[in-house]
Amino acid sequence: MRSIWKGSIAFGLVNVPVKVYTATEDHDIKFHQVHAKDGGRIKYDRVCTICGKSVAFADIDKQYESPEGEKVVLTDDDFAKLPVAEKHEIPVLQFVPSDQIDPILYDKTYYLEPDSNTPKAYVLLAATLERIDRTALVHFTLRQKTRLAAMRVRDGMLVLQTLLWPDEVRAVSFESLEEAGTPRPQEIKMAETLVESMSDDFDPDQYTDEYQVELQRLLDEAVASGDGKAPERPEAAAAESDAEVVDLVAALQRSLEASGAGGGTESAPPKKSRKSQPRKAQPRKTAEPKTQKTAQKRTRKGA
Secondary structure (H helix, E strand, C coil), X not given: CCCCEEEEEEECCEEEEEEEEECCCCCCCCCCCECCCCCCECCCCCECCCCCCEXXXXXXXXXEECCCCCEEEECHHHHHCCCCCCCXXXXXXXXXEHXXXXXXXXXXXXXXXXXXXXXXXXXXXXXXXXHCCEEEEEEEEECCEEEEEEEEEXXXXXXXXXXXXXXXXXXXXXXXXHCCCCCCHHHHHHHHHHHHHCCCCCCHHHEECHHHHHHHHHHHHHHHHCCCCCCXXXXXXXXXXXXXXXXXXXXXXXXXXXXXXXXXXXXXXXXXXXXXXXXXXXXXXXXXXXXXXXXXXXXXXXX
């Protein structure tokens, strides 16, 4: 990995030099746009609407247009004069309870590596954050954009997660929910039983991006065919779906039977938490009426 930023964390009077790395990566298969008729690559050109000439990126400025139609052009020098946090400093603003940060605010994640021959201050800050149930709120400036960010610890390493500003989260209200009735006690009990029958410890390794797997297989077959075209495949059968369910109790009952949880409406006792470890599926026993679960690999559908 290559660092994308260097600076330091300002923790009171303590200075913690760090390097910043992008923590996630996109594994989606990339495609080029081509002309359907002859397969020629489609290219995009920055053309001025006044002179009709192609314009180099270095010769492009940014223009803002107000709601009233007034236009203002800003250059890189104009942006450089704006007040932002120190470009090479991550000041800690405060420490807040971790559960007070709504997950919807989380944006991009970055790893922080100590950038010092004596990373004692880095280790001290990481150990402190790991011991307390609080998250450090910081300012982080990247590519001329200042963000609010949350700094926490993951596997002994400091992690920075940029946060959306409150006004970037849309406020929404659906009339359909306002008209919805209150669930009946029997429906809630059966729903709780269904949830319990489907509950387990989170293990991300058991989930697979089936769409990407099948797409790569399709591309491999096309390459192997030698003609650059995807081979014919039978159309997948459409998934069966029920009409809008009016009787929720009947639908929950069928769901419980399908999951092997039986037809009882009493909530099952809570299960003890287990560490997420690979485990073999146990054979189903028919002599005992206890809730059985079969380890199933869930697949995520492509958009």
